[in-house]
Amino acid sequence: MIPLLHDFSGARILVFGGGPVGARKARRFAREAEVVVVSPTFADRGFGDATLKQAAPGPSDVPDWIDRIEPALVVAATDDFEVNAAVEDAARNRALLVNRADHSGARDPGSVVVPATVRADPVVAAVSTQGRAPAVSATLRDEISERFDGAGELATLVGDLRGELADSDIEGHRRRDAIRTVAASDPVRELLADGDTERAHEVARELFADARDDGPPTGDATDRS
Numbered sequence: 353m354i355p356l357l358h359d360f361s362g363a364r365i366l367v368f369g370g371g372p373v374g375a376r377k378a379r380r381f382a383r384e385a386e387v388v389v390v391s392p393t394f395a396d397r398g399f400g401d402a403t404l405k406q407a408a409p410g411p412s413d414v415p416d417w418i419d420r421i422e423p424a425l426v427v428a429a430t431d432d433f434e435v436n437a438a439v440e441d442a443a444r445n446r447a448l449l450v451n452r453a454d455h456s457g458a459r460d461p462g463s464v465v466v467p468a469t470v471r472a473d474p475v476v477a478a479v480s481t482q483g484r485a486p487a488v489s490a491t492l493r494d495e496i497s498e499r500f501d502g503a504g505e506l507a508t509l510v511g512d513l514r515g516e517l518a519d520s521d522i523e524g525h526r527r528r529d530a531i532r533t534v535a536a537s538d539p540v541r542e543l544l545a546d547g548d549t550e551r552a553h554e555v556a557r558e559l560f561a562d563a564r565d566d567g568p569p570t571g572d573a574t575d576r577s
């Protein structure tokens with residue numbers, strides 16, 4: 353499986369199953385998409401801004417729900433294997449993305465796994481074990497999140513500097529070195545994590561100007577994919 357970021361803004365997502373797992377998926381997707389959850393019962397836990405529809409569709413009712421809602425992604429999170437299987441079949445027949453919460457074996461095209469994520473907008477990190485051991489994903493996510501202090505602010509700051517350079521006639525390698533110097537600067541990161549944004553910007557600008565004008569030795573130019 354290949355990790356990608358998918359923009360679901362303006363899209364609809366249909367979740368079958370209103371237990372804790374359906375709620376967790378609904379909450380996650382509702383930050384961006386219009387989420388509908390269909391289920392006979394709903395957990396106490398929050399569903400974000402999702403719309404809740406109380407119903408207990410059997411396997412043969414599933415296609416109608418999908419055709420009515422017209423989702424981009426369907427989530428099968430009921431505790432009923434037959435219903436989850438019907439959700440997967442109907443989604444696949446319509447070439448929709450499908451996430452099965454009760455199944456992590458072999459996967460067909462169009463099936464997606466929900467990773468454990470850390471967000472510090474605009475930075476987002478996702479960890480998956482490709483379905484093998486979700487608890488490991490969650491543990492590693494917690495470790496990564498401890499290193500995320502100031503990461504969102506850093507990306508915003510470096511993004512601003514990139515924007516300012518976009519129209520300049522600075523040589524490509526100097527531009528890249530200057531940007532990398534700021535991106536990798538521990539002092540800038542620490543100042544941002546401490547909330548000292550003003551000083552962080554000053555230090556970043558100094559580093560940036562030095563690297564741009566004098567240019568440290570050009571680093572490794574290989575593409576890190």
Ligand SMILES: C[C@@]1(CC(=O)O)c2cc3[nH]c(cc4nc(cc5[nH]c(cc(n2)[C@H]1CCC(=O)O)[C@@](C)(CC(=O)O)[C@@H]5CCC(=O)O)C(CC(=O)O)=C4CCC(=O)O)c(CCC(=O)O)c3CC(=O)O
Nearest residue numbers: 453454455456465466467468480481482483485486489490
């Ligand atoms: C394939 C996948 C499908 C998908 O949902 O996309 C899937 C499948 C299954 N999970 C199961 C169990 C558990 N899942 C969790 C937790 C999380 N599971 C998540 C994702 C995924 N789970 C996808 C793969 C992710 C990857 O690639 O690593 C996370 C990361 C994201 C999220 O769900 O939001 C979220 C962390 C949330 C957070 O902390 O943020 C815990 C731990 C806990 O609850 O504390 C347990 C109990 C311990 C255990 O069993 O391991 C079972 C057995 C169910 C049963 O026994 O009935 C299945 C089905 C099966 O394995 O067949």
Ligand SMILES: NC(=O)C1=CN([C@@H]2O[C@H](COP(=O)(O)OP(=O)(O)OC[C@H]3O[C@@H](n4cnc5c(N)ncnc54)[C@H](O)[C@@H]3O)[C@@H](O)[C@H]2O)C=CC1
Nearest residue numbers: 369370371372373374390391393408409429430431453454
């Ligand atoms: N992916 C993950 O992270 C995890 C997945 N699971 C799997 O996901 C499934 C759901 O987990 P929980 O929410 O904890 O289970 P749960 O049993 O608490 O909730 C199941 C929900 O599905 C609803 N439901 C039952 N029949 C339905 C139907 N015909 N149509 C729509 N909704 C229906 C129930 O009313 C209930 O709200 C579990 O059976 C398990 O296989 C479990 C733990 C973690």
